[in-house]
Amino acid sequence: MTDQPGAKDPATTSTDGDGTEPDARYTFANERTFLAWSRTSLALIVGGLAIAQLLPPFPGIPWGRHVIGTPLILLGCAVSVISYLEWKASQRALRHGGPLPRSRLPQILAIAITVIGLIAAGLALLSAVGVP
């Protein structure tokens, strides 16, 4: 904890049972990352709810909206929880001067959105062709 700017300031340095108070800038950045993921998860939930409630049903596939909307809502829920856990892990790493853990969220989000998008495309094609 010698090369961190701000650590020399006694007002921002306090040692307790859980590591050392890191540079405030790192803490702020970690908090902003969490807030950004929270907004992402809110957007996913709103999108899922809007698809389930506002979209007209696919012709011939009345359950189609739920197949798209429900995974989106669940994904939003998961993103919210995971982002909190990752914020906590990063904050702990900052306090103990350890390496920052790698975030799994971009991978999770990319894979989930790809799958949901493929499902949506399949449903759109199915309803256009006409399901028995």
Added chain:
Amino acid sequence: MSPPAGTAPAGQEPPDDIEYADPGLARERTELAWTRTAIAFAALGAALLKYRPVAGLLVLVLSAVVWRLGRLPGTAGAGDVHDRRLLLITVCTVGISLVALALSFLGPGITSLR
């Protein structure tokens, strides 16, 4: 000889220099991030308000709480691992997602409330 731009001699920064009070404007940017998050909650609340007034009102109140949390001096960027504010946002988002799940499966949806 004037020094090159951006390299003020040490000890000559004015005490009200914003880079000194808030390095990298980190605090300001974090407050703005809290504001954006509050706006996201408010947008969700306003959208819900039209169809589910009680749920919408609750989310609007929550957005005011989030806005307030980001403004409280000394709390933004608290380095504590057990930060209750972030836990509150997570818990509320999970609650909203559960409500959204329930709403999306409940009956014919918004038309029943018209």
